[in-house]
Amino acid sequence: MDSKTEASITIDVPITREDPDTLGNIVKAGLLANPRTLPSKLFYDERGSTLFEQICELPEYYQTRTEHQLLVTWADEIVALSGAEELVELGSGAATKTRVLLDAMAQAEQLRYFVPFDVDETIVRRVSEELVNEYPGLQIHGVAGDFLVHLEHIPEGGQRLVVILGGTIGNLPAIAAEDFLTSVNTEMASGDFFLLGVQLITNPERLEAAYNDQKGITAKFNKNILRVLQTQLGAQCNPDNFDHVARYNPDAHRIEMWLRSAQDQTINIPSLDLSVPLKKGEEIRTELSAKFDRPLAENLLITSGFELVKWYTDSEQLISLALARKP
Ligand SMILES: C[S@@+](CC[C@H](N)C(=O)[O-])C[C@H]1O[C@@H](n2cnc3c(N)ncnc32)[C@H](O)[C@@H]1O
The missing domain is CATH 3.40.50.150 (Vaccinia Virus protein VP39)
Known part of the structure; x- marks a missing residue:
């Protein structure tokens, strides 16, 4: 068991035992789905958590x-x-x-x-x-x-x-x-x-403003999902080639965050034997935030x-x- 006890702190790390195939399968299924999706837990490495803390201050x-x-x-x-x-x-x-x-x-x-x-x-x-x-x-x-x-x-x-x-x-x-x-x-x-x-x-304007901040922190947070994809699964892609999109879906009463491809490009993930060609304007949904x-x-x-x-x-x-x- 990956447990360490220090004074009155114990940290249990079951995440290290997550089968990489499981994550790979989720990512693969999501990127090949219609609409394309990525699991939002992938936002949160150290950088993603820090960006979320900054969002909370906006x-x-x-x-x-x-x-x-x-x-x-x-x-x-x-x-x-x-x-x-x-x-x-x-x-x-x-x-x-x-x-x-x-x-x-x-x-x-x-x-x-x-x-x-x-x-x-x-x-x-x-x-x-x-x-x-x-x-x-x-x-x-x-x-x-x-x-x-x-x-x-x-x-x-x-x-x-x-x-x-x-x-x-x-x-x-x-x-x-x-x-x-x-x-x-x-x-x-x-x-x-x-x-x-x-x-x-x-009201939708207020909701959309909360996910489209002036400083662009939410955009950085959104694109961080691609950086985590790079570190965890060796994905080959350039986060700068995507635009941040957040819009309210009134039928599902939820904010949806998307990454919109700014050009024709391909995301390659050799470890998954996966190639995802994207046209300019094509979108990947990265987060739901239901209200x-x-x-x-x-x-x-x-x-x-x-x-x-x-x-x-x-x-x-x-x-x-x-x-x-x-x-
Ligand atoms: C929206 S933030 C909320 C953070 C904090 N509770 C707050 O109120 O500000 C979501 C938190 O859930 C964590 N999280 C997201 N998906 C998770 C999962 N599948 N398992 C465990 N934690 C997850 C993220 O790392 C992040 O810290």
């Missing part, structure tokens, strides 16, 4: 500061209702907003254990080092893994609060989101709590085995935190 990206403010307002109540001693965060990234929950748990003298779980090993290690210093006595069990594959690596614990923030659930197609939350539910004990952050359907209303989110939670306990939202109805419980 004036156009209202999502992070709104969700943060909701947590500031409701963390004490969430912690009291859940009675949790262990916080598990799936897609934890920089865990910036998570500190609001950790503070509330510490304040309530309930904080024992934190499980940051992310596909980017560098950020799991960084966050674990930071938090073990910020919260004396905190036990950290980081998991650098794919939450669609490695959920069984979440350690057994006491009363738990599992959280998914940052609109991460919206990055999965609806069926996959339900399957994923059902698996999360299966890993939880009866009486454990679940906090799901969802981005709400709002919800209350019935959509509640239905997702119920079909995944949860019961809704509280629905928190901001005055502009941009973001909601759904607090749920495994019956």
Whole structure:
């Protein structure tokens, strides 16, 4: 087992055991599909995680500061209702907003254990080092893994609060989101709590502006998926030969990010024996970011085995935190 224990930090790295063929098959199937797609988890190497942290600071990206403010307002109540001693965060990234929950748990003298779980090993290690210093006595069990594959690596614990923030659930197609939350539910004990952050359907101009920032950081983040394709699968392609596109799809109530080929070109991935010729203007879809209303989110939670306990939202109805419980 690729586990290292240092003081009160344990990092489990199941991602290194991911069969390269599995990733290769997903990439191959996606690039040959209509429309062409790439899996959005490939955004997140160290550079991608840093770019996402920069996106969270952008004036156009209202999502992070709104969700943060909701947590500031409701963390004490969430912690009291859940009675949790262990916080598990799936897609934890920089865990910036998570500190609001950790503070509330510490304040309530309930904080024992934190499980940051992310596909980017560098950020799991960084966050674990930071938090073990910020919260004396905190036990950290980081998991650098794919939450669609490695959920069984979440350690057994006491009363738990599992959280998914940052609109991460919206990055999965609806069926996959339900399957994923059902698996999360299966890993939880009866009486454990679940906090799901969802981005709400709002006016398309505001949504599109959030993904087309003036500084071009989201464009860099989008193109980073090709850099990760280069490092992980040896793809031969030039990210500069693509344009960033983000547009709202009102029928599916989601933002879609695409990479549009700026010229006729070919992506070659010799390790997959794959050649993908692209015409100028042809697009590859790199991310979905589904937006919800209350019935959509509640239905997702119920079909995944949860019961809704509280629905928190901001005055502009941009973001909601759904607090749920495994019956
Ligand atoms: C939209 S960001 C949210 C980050 C953070 N939770 C926040 O609220 O700002 C999505 C996070 O999920 C992680 N992620 C994406 N796909 C993943 C997967 N399949 N398994 C584990 N982590 C994943 C990314 O590395 C990234 O840190």
